Each structure stands twice: as structure tokens, then as C-alpha cells.
Amino acid sequence: MLKKYIKRIMISYYDGFNRILSFYRHHCMNVKKKSENCSDSVTGSIEKLKADGYVYNKPFCNQLKLKNINQYDLSLLVPVYNAKNFLDQCLNSLLNQNTQYKYQIVIVNDGSTDGTDEILHKYENIENVVICKQNNGGISSARNRALELADGKYVGFIDNDDLVSSDYVEKLVSKAYASNADVVKCGYTIFDEGGIIGNQIGKAFSSRNGFGSRLMKYDGLIFGGIFLRKLFLNVSFPVSYWYEDMVTRTLIYPICNNVEYLSEALYSKRDHASNASKVIWKKNIKCMDQIFLTREIQHRQRELGYVLQSEDIHALIYEYSYMASKRIVKKYLKEAFYCSLDAVLELLNDEKLHQIKFNDTEMEFVKAVMDKDYRMYCLVMKKMHLLDMDLL
Numbered sequence: 001m002l003k004k005y006i007k008r009i010m011i012s013y014y015d016g017f018n019r020i021l022s023f024y025r026h027h028c029m030n031v032k033k034k035s036e037n038c039s040d041s042v043t044g045s046i047e048k049l050k051a052d053g054y055v056y057n058k059p060f061c062n063q064l065k066l067k068n069i070n071q072y073d074l075s076l077l078v079p080v081y082n083a084k085n086f087l088d089q090c091l092n093s094l095l096n097q098n099t100q101y102k103y104q105i106v107i108v109n110d111g112s113t114d115g116t117d118e119i120l121h122k123y124e125n126i127e128n129v130v131i132c133k134q135n136n137g138g139i140s141s142a143r144n145r146a147l148e149l150a151d152g153k154y155v156g157f158i159d160n161d162d163l164v165s166s167d168y169v170e171k172l173v174s175k176a177y178a179s180n181a182d183v184v185k186c187g188y189t190i191f192d193e194g195g196i197i198g199n200q201i202g203k204a205f206s207s208r209n210g211f212g213s214r215l216m217k218y219d220g221l222i223f224g225g226i227f228l229r230k231l232f233l234n235v236s237f238p239v240s241y242w243y244e245d246m247v248t249r250t251l252i253y254p255i256c257n258n259v260e261y262l263s264e265a266l267y268s269k270r271d272h273a274s275n276a277s278k279v280i281w282k283k284n285i286k287c288m289d290q291i292f293l294t295r296e297i298q299h300r301q302r303e304l305g306y307v308l309q310s311e312d313i314h315a316l317i318y319e320y321s322y323m324a325s326k327r328i329v330k331k332y333l334k335e336a337f338y339c340s341l342d343a344v345l346e347l348l349n350d351e352k353l354h355q356i357k358f359n360d361t362e363m364e365f366v367k368a369v370m371d372k373d374y375r376m377y378c379l380v381m382k383k384m385h386l387l388d389m390d391l392l
Helices: 001-027 040-052 087-095 118-121 139-149 169-180 212-219 245-255 287-304 310-327 330-348 351-355 361-372 372-387
Strands: 073-081 103-110 129-134 152-157 183-192 195-199 204-208 225-228 260-272
Touching: 040 330, 073 087, 073 139, 073 169, 087 103, 087 118, 103 118, 129 139, 139 310, 152 169, 169 183, 169 225, 204 212, 204 287, 212 310, 245 287, 245 310, 287 310, 287 330, 287 351, 310 330, 310 351, 310 361, 310 372, 330 361, 330 372
Parallel strands: 073 103, 073 152, 103 129, 183 260
Antiparallel strands: 152 225, 183 195, 183 225, 204 260
16 A cells, blocks of 8 residues: 555656646747657667667567367467476476366477476376477477477467466366357466465456457466467467567457456466566666567568557557556666657557547657657656556
């Protein structure tokens, strides 16, 4: 409660400061705001990123070679990297399923060096377990390889340190078959060594017309649910990028028709000191992947001929604004602004824009971009950084 109170005070501070700054510009200075040469600013931003070692022009969409047969109802895909501390617990939760359905576990060892190999030897002779080893290529590379090895009609993605309930397969697959679903999602708990520390459980719903207006109300995480495998015929995970789950809401959800959500926490997300978000995501230039991956996704949507609805446009603007405010470090905020400017303006020129119900902070972001006003952009991003999802 105290934390939220402090955040609200800080947000009010930035609101007030923004109004003072606007008054000073328009009334005290009484001069016309100069428009910046955005083309030069973009070029300068990219040069700075390159000088700091960032590789920005990396396309991510490779055509996957998916199998044409469905020998299983479900394939659970587990990318594994240096997971010896938690791997047994994860795999045991997958093997000990109470279900009528036929399922397999596809494990891709992504070049582990910590003794994970020895643990995996124990599972090699289990009939419904497939183990593949590859050179380290990152979690997206491992997920893509697992998709190519999968024999299931549906696929589910499991992180190598997480757990699932004993009825995970039964409940998700039953719901999928009952409604001929493209995707079935569920809630999840968050736990650490001391037990459960939180949960994310949405309201149950069933739709025959995609997520629609619910798109921004439910998570875009790849775990905690199952997907029709053929949804990945033209979609792969972005190799060499961070924030790979972004493809869920922006490339997978828009092509789903039959959608189900179970209001149960069937997945358990482990919180520990070696989580990537705690170890490598802080103060790293690769935070700029948030901007460039969103740009690549926007480009991929055009390539695939997606007809974007207002919710899909909102999802992209959300990535450029709220999610960027959480991930882009202060050092690269100016580069984030200029490198996303043209892409966001393209979205803002869409005729469906008027259908989007922006909150006040999002409207401030839209105004900052339309005015090409970097100072206002900074203020809005600082405000968004302080906001929790439940305050938006």
C-alpha cells in the first residue's frame, strides 16, 4: 500500500512538472517550437548504438520445418540451459501427469555446461521423451528446434525451472478439444524457496472471434497454456533477441479464432536469483531489442498480410511505450525515441486509431510522438516506469 502511495505521489509530481514545462514553453518563452531534423537524429542514434556494440539490423523470422503428422495430442517443449538445480523437479512434474491424453516431452539442451547433460541421461529411454542437444543459440533457437521436433497437435512451452500441476495436460487438452481451440491459456502462480509469493489469474472466457477487446487484459506470455502447432507455420521465435515472448500477443494471437482461458493457476513460475531478468537484463545495451524487435514484428505483420484490428495496434503501441519504459535504460532513452518514431507514427496514422481506448498516460505518449517532442517523451516514459499494470 505504501509503495503504491509513493508511486502515485511521484506520478503526480511528473504531471505537475509537465504542466509547468508546457506553460514555460508556450507562455513565457512565446516562441514557436523548433522541429528537429528527425532523419539526422535517427542516423545519429543508430551510429551511437553501433559504437556501443549493438547489432540492430537482425531479422528474426526463419521458416520452421514443422512435421506434418500428429502422433500426440500435445507436445510439451522444454528449452534447457544450465538447469541442473531445478531440472529434475521440472521434468518430474511433466512426467507425472494424470491424463487420458497422449503427450510427449521435447527437451532441447542448448549447450549446457553445468552438468545438465548427466541429469538428462536419466530420461533418455523414456518412450515419450525426446532429447536433442545443440550448440548454444539462446532460448529462441531452442524453442524453434523443439517446434520442429514436435509430433503433437498442440504444443505447450515450459521453462526449465518451472512446474506444472498434475492435471495440466488433462485440463488444457480437454478444453482445447471440446471447443476446437487455437489456444487455451491459464493462470499461474509465482513461487520461491519459501512458497507461493503471488499469482496471475484472469477471468475465464471463451471466444470464437479471437481475443478481441480482451487482448490487452490478458498476458502475452508464451508459458501457461497450449497452442495449435500449425500456428507456427509462418511464425518463429526471434533468434538473437531478448523479449522473445512478444511474438505471442503480436503474431500468434492475431491469427487465433477459437480462444479459451481457464481461470485456474495450472502453471507455477519459479522466482530465483539467477532469473534472466535479474541477472542480465539490467543496464545492458540489449535492452534496445525492445524497440527493434517491435519494429521487426511490425514489419513481419505486413509481410504476412495481417489485417490489424484496433487491439493489435494498441498492443504494438503498448510495446513501444509501457514495456519500453520498463526495459530501456536511461542511457539509451533518446535512441529509443528516435529509433521508434517513424514506426509509431505509422501506427498512429491508421484509420482504426480512433477505436482505441487510450488511458491518460498513453494519450500523453501519443501526443509526444505526434509532436516529435523528446522532452515530453522522457516525462511520459518516467511516469510509465512508475506505473504498475493495475494502475493503467
